[in-house]
Amino acid sequence: MADQEFDAQLARMFAEHPAFPDQVAFARKVEARLDRGWGFRRLVIGILGLVGGMVAAGQGLGGNLIGRVLSASHASVNAAQQTASSAPDVLALVGQSWGLRIPSVGNEVIWLAMGLLAVAAALLATRALEEF
Amino acid sequence: MGGPPGAKVAPTKPLTGLHDVELAQLAMTADRPAFGELARRHGSAVRALLRRMGADATLADDLAQDAFLAAFEAIADFRGEGSFAGWVKRIAARLYIKRWRRRAELDPAPEGAEQADETAADGLADRRLDLDQALKDLSATERLYVSLCYGAGLSHTEAAEATGAPLGTVKSHVKRALEKLKRRMAAEAAPPSPDTDEGRLVHG
Numbered sequence: 005m006a007d008q009e010f011d012a013q014l015a016r017m018f019a020e021h022p023a024f025p026d027q028v029a030f031a032r033k034v035e036a037r038l039d040r041g042w043g044f045r046r047l048v049i050g051i052l053g054l055v056g057g058m059v060a061a062g063q064g065l066g067g068n069l070i071g072r073v074l075s076a077s078h079a080s081v082n083a084a085q086q087t088a089s090s091a092p093d094v095l096a097l098v099g100q101s102w103g104l105r106i107p108s109v110g111n112e113v114i115w116l117a118m119g120l121l122a123v124a125a126a127l128l129a130t131r132a133l134e135e136f
Numbered sequence: 137m138g139g140p141p142g143a144k145v146a147p148t149k150p151l152t153g154l155h156d157v158e159l160a161q162l163a164m165t166a167d168r169p170a171f172g173e174l175a176r177r178h179g180s181a182v183r184a185l186l187r188r189m190g191a192d193a194t195l196a197d198d199l200a201q202d203a204f205l206a207a208f209e210a211i212a213d214f215r216g217e218g219s220f221a222g223w224v225k226r227i228a229a230r231l232y233i234k235r236w237r238r239r240a241e242l243d244p245a246p247e248g249a250e251q252a253d254e255t256a257a258d259g260l261a262d263r264r265l266d267l268d269q270a271l272k273d274l275s276a277t278e279r280l281y282v283s284l285c286y287g288a289g290l291s292h293t294e295a296a297e298a299t300g301a302p303l304g305t306v307k308s309h310v311k312r313a314l315e316k317l318k319r320r321m322a323a324e325a326a327p328p329s330p331d332t333d334e335g336r337l338v339h340g
Contacts, residue, residue, distance in 0.1 A: 010314070014267075018188070
């Protein structure tokens with residue numbers, strides 16, 4: 005029992021501590037080091053992003069990436085047009101059934117809209133996860 | 137404790153009026169002034185513990201800063217189940233042990249060969265702080281282990297794991313330290329002198 009009392013007394017004594025007169029200065033030092041670390045981190049990320057962007061740009065230009073993307077895009081548009089010409093315009097058909105006059109649009113517009121919708125849904129989901 | 141860990145913090149409230157858990161929540165959003173307030177509140181406790189463990193004033197301050205920086209990085213791990221000060225103290229104690237182990241100082245120093253404790257040099261109530269005086273009677277290892285277990289709140293097993301020493305060794309160091317502290321404190325029954333305002337004690 006005496007041992008337990010002494011243990012408790014010792015724990016209390018350890019819990020007591022002198023209030024250092026420079027505790028505000030100490031806190032400022034901690035904040036300054038945090039700011040320095042934060043600034044350094046942002047600088048490193050910025051530099052890495054710049055280097056990565058330059059490498060990507062260099063690779064894109066060196067490998068004629070833009071030309072290849074354009075030709076691939078033309079090929080896909082051609083393929084889509086062929087498919088569209090052989091199939092009824094879904095959007096126009098839906099519009100007719102509702103009594104609307106919807107101008108005929110290419111499939112790429114529909115795909116683009118669906119892609120944007122998917123991105124918006126993903127952003128909404130991310131935001132909702134952060135909030136809750 | 138203050139609000140529950142999931143509670144939102146009112147941004148208009150001054151930082152000094154917020155509870156530790158609320159400040160920690162703000163710090164989780166990279167709010168550095170909020171964390172600075174935590175450092176202001178608990179810096180003394182962490183520095184005092186490190187000095188009691190055997191660090192000199194400069195090392196204690198450096199390690200305390202390192203501990204707060206480490207705490208900021210790991211702030212998401214603080215759930216508010218224990219006290220913030222206790223959490224940072226444990227981080228600081230582990231940092232000190234790392235340094236201690238690197239310097240291979242785990243061998244007990246001869247009695248009476250302890251380093252000068254700068255708490256007294258700072259004029260921080262050297263007469264009232266019986267504990268700080270009593271700790272000087274211990275060997276460096278005894279002082280470390282008793283501070284780890286009673287100051288940082290580590291169990292014997294945790295202290296053994298942190299220092300890499302066998303559990304039996306830790307227990308025997310703590311036991312010897314307690315016996316010495318008991319003897320010392322029993323001898324120090326004289327009432328403290330009221331002639332100084334320095335060394336105001338705080339709890340935490």
